Amino acid sequence: MVSRVVYGRGSFNQLNEILSPKRKNAKAPFIFLVDDVFKGNAWLTSRIPLSYDDKLIYISANEEPKTSQVDELVEQIILNYKETPSGIIGIGGGTLLDLAKAVALMLTNKGEAKDYQGWDLIKNPGIYHVGIPTISGTGSEVSRTTILTGPVRKLGINSDYTPFDQVILDPELTKDVPKNQWFYTGMDCFVHCIESLNGTYLNTFSQSYGEKALELCKEIFLEDTLTEKEAADKLMMASWHGGMSIAYSQVGVAHAMSYGLGYLLGVKHGVGNCIVFEHLEEYYPEGVAMYKAMRDKHNISIPQGVCADLSDKEFDIMIDVALSLEPLWENAIGKNWKKTITREKLKALYLKM
CATH class of the missing domain: 3.40.50.1970 (Rossmann fold)
Structure with a gap:
């Protein structure tokens, strides 16, 4: 700590x-x-x-x-x-x-x-x-x-x-962070919470931090009760608690696949998480629904088609990066994650982005 x-x-x-x-x-x-x-x-x-x-x-x-x-x-x-x-x-x-x-x-x-x-x-x-x-x-x-x-x-x-x-x-x-960047980075915190709280590595210590961070994210991004200063104060605390939660557990599918986007295409981490999270209903149905409500409420446009023109070799590079992050997949899916997380599965997901 x-x-x-x-x-x-x-x-x-x-x-x-x-x-x-x-x-x-x-x-x-x-x-x-x-x-x-x-x-x-x-x-x-x-x-x-x-x-x-x-x-x-x-x-x-x-x-x-x-x-x-x-x-x-x-x-x-x-x-x-x-x-x-x-x-x-x-x-x-x-x-x-x-x-x-x-x-x-x-x-x-x-x-x-x-x-x-x-x-x-x-x-x-x-x-x-x-x-x-x-x-x-x-x-x-x-x-x-x-x-x-x-x-x-x-x-x-x-x-x-x-x-x-x-x-x-x-x-x-x-105080001067642009709105889009505020949202992308705030969603990094939100995704930390969802991946930690839904992971197999979850324990009471990480859960207590993750639940508090998620509660703050809901207040900041879904409610209209906070002043700008109050929202900034609470987001700084959400970031801290979300970071603590994953420090004692682990992240999951969104981060693993976002690293692939970041490595090959140079997509910044926050927006990369958003691009990936748009398509992860199979793994985090409630979290994705909540994320989309936040996105719509703040009228944020997420980049589309970033993988549209990639070659098979480029898809393989992203998939290799994603699959190398074994602790993330084990947290998300369990010890037998390799039975369901195949190269074909990941390519199909990347094709949606």
């Missing part, structure tokens, strides 16, 4: 107070990885407490994070600084948070990021790392994984060393 959490509007202003005791010395910088959407946004960037050799690196979140991107950032830090940084701080959505976690881990573990895609392959704790989400829903701020697209697959670095040492949850930071 994340060991330290600060929550509240304006809590971002406590960043300097939080980081100062963690600075090793004047030559060991803090590295801030920041979504480049905030470039020139003094409202946020002026409050980042840069001192000594601290470095602010703007990173585009237009594409999913890659293992090669992690390796490049690690190399850049090693070449530019004689001492290991005091910490890595990720400020942004799931892409930036995942990059921050991965860089912190790879600064203390030899090899390339692709070597650690999988479960419990990390041997050494990462350096101090802090997550500050500026959009709610991914659960990356609390999860034990960092989802990366590698040369042969899209898969997380899943380990007990991955979670942040400190998280700052300030709903004010989400």
